[in-house]
Amino acid sequence: MHLKRVLWATAILGLVICSFIAYQIYTAIFSPNTQFNNEEAFVYIASDATMEEVKASLEPLVQDLSTFEAVADRKGYSSNIKGGKYVIKKGMNNNDIINSLRSRNVPVRVSFNNQESVAALAGRISEQIEADSLSLAQAFDDSQFLTEAGFDGDTKLAMYLPNTYEFFWNTSAEGFRDRMHREYTKFWTEDRLAKAQKQNLTPAQVISLAAIVQKETVKSDERPRVAGVYLNRIRKGILLQADPTVIFAIKKETGNYDTIIKRVLYRDLEIDSPYNTYKNAGVPPGPITMPDISSIKAVLNPEKHDYLFFVADVSNFGYHIFAETLAQHNRNKVQYIRWLNQQNVRR
Structure with a gap:
């Protein structure tokens, strides 16, 4: 009789212990484990992140890191960490959080416009995806890629069409560059290629001319008229004589693209550069900035008129x-020169 009581007591104790362990496991896996007030939060996991780095990223967001790590180990996440941007929703349990980190990489919106060099573009993009500016610049300048894609040191900036794109945050530098090449190829439809040919321009020349239009006017509704001026000059064999190309030539020669020049002087027009359209006929060898799509379309669809100035x-x-x-x-220029002098704009 005494033995039966011992056995029953042992069985009950074992059941209690098992129930407690099961409860602990269930709680660790399925109880809410977030500690932020917004409906959702985002966490960025580097491609080479360790579990300690993942925990550091999650520390402000979860209540109990120890239970998270235990469940991560059990589900095999700790040894299979994936880089990316992930959403953690308010009230998620450890199981939900790990499932999100494992397979729900969400895209980021990447925007850029009007950069004057690939170095500046690399810096802009590095602020929005994981790849750093050095790796991006190296990918942009890769000679083998440029040759295969049909670009060179002067035209390489033309490949990057300003817009907003969706990328995964952990996209590599090469992955970003290759996607931009696909977007460029997609942009040049048969219709646009035909319009470029009608102007006797290659796609690269269209973008180089559009870059000048971009710099000449901030008003998108005026860009087709400005484009028409330059196309008229090209047809008549007249030098473009575009001040923005001289400013770019100065920047390129000095290597300082942050230089601010409000007034082009006569001595500036003598700079020896293929970008100086006061000395060299036709379109410059490459874009002086990254033109908006509106500027590119203005060159492809210029206003028809007889203006030359x-x-x-x-x-x-x-x-x-x-x-x-x-x-x-x-006669028109008099009012502008007078205004510059009144404003004491000397350079």
């Missing part, structure tokens, strides 16, 4: 006054 309109800032003859242009 334009100058800033100081009575309507942002816009320009256009002229068909040099005499008209010189």
Whole structure:
């Protein structure tokens, strides 16, 4: 009789212990384990992250790191960490969190525009994805890639069309570059290629001319008219004489792309550079900036007119006054020169 009681007591104790362990396991896996007030939070996991680094990223978001790590070990996540951007929703349990980190990499929106060099572009992109600016710049400058893709040191910036794109945060530098090449190829439809050919321009030349248009006017509705001016000059064999190309030539020669030049002087026009359109005919060898799509479309769909000149309109800032003859242009230019002098703009 005494033995039966011992056996029953042992069995009950074992059941209690098992129930307690089961409860602990269930709690560790399925109880909510977040500690933020928003509906969701995001965590960025590096491609080469260790479990300690994952825990450090999650520390502000979860209540109990020890139970998270225990469940991560049990589910095999600790030895199979994947880089990316992941969403953690309020009230998630450890099982949900690990499932999210394992297979729910969410994209980020990457935007860029109007960069004047691939180095500047690399810096801009490195702020938005995992790849650093050095690896991005190296990928952009890779000579084998450029040759195979049909670009060179002057035209390489033309491949990157300003827009907003979706990428996974852990996209590599090469992955970003290759995607941009696909976007560039996709942009040049048969219709756009035909329009470029109609202007006797290659796609790269279209973008180089669009970059000048971009720098000349901030008004997108005026860009087709400005593009028409430059195309008229090209057809007539007249030098483009675009001040932004001279400014770019100065920046390129000095290596300082942050230089601010508000007024181009006569001595600047003598700079010996293939980008100086006061000395070299036709379109520059590459873009002086990254033009917006609106500027590219303006070159492909220019306004038809007989204008050959334009100058800033100081009575309507942002816009320009256009002229068909040099005499008209010189008269129009008086108001601009007067305004520059009144503002004491010397450089």
